[in-house]
Amino acid sequence: MPQIDNSTDDIEARVLDAASELFIRYGYDKSTMNDIASNAGVAKSTIYLRWKKKEDVFRALLIRESCLVTEEWIDRVEADPKGGTYGAWIRHATVATFSNPFLTALYKQDRRVLGSMIERLGQTDLYQQRQAMFLHFFEALQDANAVRKDLDAHVLTYLLNSLQFGLIHFADVIPPQQTPDLSRVWEVLVEMVERLVTPEDGGDAEAGKVVVRQFMQQVRQRLDEFEKQSSFTG
Amino acid sequence: MPQIDNSTDDIEARVLDAASELFIRYGYDKSTMNDIASNAGVAKSTIYLRWKKKEDVFRALLIRESCLVTEEWIDRVEADPKGGTYGAWIRHATVATFSNPFLTALYKQDRRVLGSMIERLGQTDLYQQRQAMFLHFFEALQDANAVRKDLDAHVLTYLLNSLQFGLIHFADVIPPQQTPDLSRVWEVLVEMVERLVTPEDGGDAEAGKVVVRQFMQQVRQRLDEFEKQSSFTG
DNA sequence: TCATGACCAAATAACCTTATCTGGTCAAAT
DNA sequence: ATTTGACCAGATAAGGTTATTTGGTCATGA
Known part of the structure; x- marks a missing residue:
């Protein structure tokens, strides 16, 4: 057992790591606070010093994982030379989100993982929010003449959202x-999307890159603000 | 209560109709043989003169609905002036199948409808069979120079299969x-598929139509043979 | 010859009791 | 000031009993 850092941040990180692993493996209901404490190397009471109840641990984990995913998404878009295209953008948004097992379970409404939290979370509207984001972004690209203006943005983004669902x-x-x-699947899909959305004359690809950059800057900014005002405790 | 035709075929049809409606509404487990008999206007024992057990009624229904769906699919393709394109073909294959509530429940592995039959049916491989059909057909189109030969048929058909899943x-x-x-969603999707698979030079569209026609003739033939040797009884 | 109603054993639903576990609390220990 | 271990009430799991229902059978009726 290596040196144990018992600063507040480290205890919280260890507890959330333990919770994440246990929830994914055994599900929320079958993971006890004792399991989490034991795996994190603290006493159960220590957890209750930071979070009022078990459910709050779950919610803190949700926030933490969402921030990690958003960070991953931003990194992917910025690192991809083709990150300025709609198809590539969709690809990174999807791959970043669904490389995270906890968020995947949430999107899938996976009762094996979420258990009784499903009812407590209520209607999460995750895909609706996602749809709204896809739509908002596609419309910005249309405004910039980077993609076809004659496409019905709502229909297209619904289609891509459901495809994402299917792939997952x-x-x-x-x-x-x-x-x-x-x-390979993603390559074909990106090609398919690009062949559909690219105007006959090629569109204004530079303007598209500007839109993407601005959008991702906004995402980055929102993430920073969120992290400033959020803590991972109850 | 109108004239009751008590020929064998009509009793069986009425029983299957009643079973279908009840299974969709209440699920297999909550629909009793008494319910089915009562809704069909016969005695429970009459059902057992034709099917050995409840499960056999379910299986007979499955066969009947599959035949109906296949018939519907053939009709749709033949009625569509654009039925010769891959995108349109995919559309009709999907819409025909998933306009049938019973088959939809099966594809969805809907426990609410299927109940204890899920385990008894075992691994149905429905999507795998579907994938194989999509693949086989796309390869025939490639051979006929009707679609791009440089596309990986397996990857593309996996993608379209999962999209179908997502839409459903x-x-x-x-x-x-x-x-x-x-x-509207289907129109966009068909356009997207066609833009992807159509060769730069437009390909051999006439050869494509021949392939489609031949394929659907084979489907029709298989359906006829199947109906000849199948009965809807246990 | 075909459809039916009465019947039956097993399955299911409903209810109850007891033992164990779990989320959460709080005084004691460090 | 922070962590811990003992404790507790309610939740859950396990086991048992009883009542009702259901899939299936078979002799009878038309």
Whole structure:
């Protein structure tokens, strides 16, 4: 057992790490506060010094994972030379989110993981919020003449949102031996999207990159503000 | 109560109709043989003269509904002037299948409807079979120079299969007020597919139509043979 | 010959009791 | 000032009993 840093931040991180691992493996209901405490190397009472109840640990984890995912998304877009296209943007938004098991379980409304938290969380509207973001962003690209203006933005983004849903869930339907390399799938999908949305004359690709940059700056800013005012405690 | 035709075919049809309605509404487990008999206007024992057990009624219904869906699919393709394109073909394959509530419940593995039959049916491989059909058909189109030969058929058909999955399930995720007209969604999707698969030189569209026609003839033939040797009884 | 109603054993639903576990609390220890 | 271990009431799990329902059978009726 290496040196244990018992600063507040480290205890909280250790508790959230333990909670994350246990919730993913055994589900929320089957993971006891004693399990979490024991895996985090603290007493159960120590957890209650920071979070009022078990549910608050779950919610703190949700916030933390969301911030991590957003960070990942920003990094991916900024690192991709083709990050300025709509198809690539969609790809990164999806891959970043669904590389996180906790957020994936949330999007999937996975009762095995979420258990009794499902009812307590109520209607999460995750896909609706996602749809609104996709829509808002696509419309900004249309305004910038970077993509076709004649496409119905709502219909297209609904389609892409449901495709995302399908890709995420299909992993549970088709056995791995019959599943192609997902990065290949994404390449085809990005190509398909780009062939659809790109205007005949090619559109204003530079303006598109500006829109993407501005959008991601806004996302970054919101994340920073959120992290400033949020703590991961109850 | 109108004239009751008590020929064998009519009794069976009435029983299957009643079973279908009850299974969809109350689920397999909550629909009793007495309910089915009563709704069909026969005695429970009459059902057992034709099917050995409850499960066999379910299986007979499955066969009947599959035949209806296949018939519907053939009709749609043949009635569509654009039925010769891959995108349109995909559309009709999907819309025909998922306009049938019983088959939809099966594809969705809807425990509310299927109940204890889920375990008894075991691994249905429905999406795998569908994938194989999509793949086989796309490869035939590639061979006929009707679509791009450089596309990875497996990756593309996996993508379209998962999209189908997403579209079917998304109805349960996004509220109806925020769901666009699905025929609009299909139009965009067909356009997206066609823009992706059509070769730069337009390909051999006439050869494509021949492939479609031949394929649907085979489907029709198989359906006829199946209906000849199948009965809807245990 | 075909449809039916009465019947039956097993399955299911409803209810109850007891033992154990779990989220949360608080005084004591460091 | 911070962490901990003992404690507790309510929740959950496990086990049992009783009443009702259900899938299926078979002799009878038309």
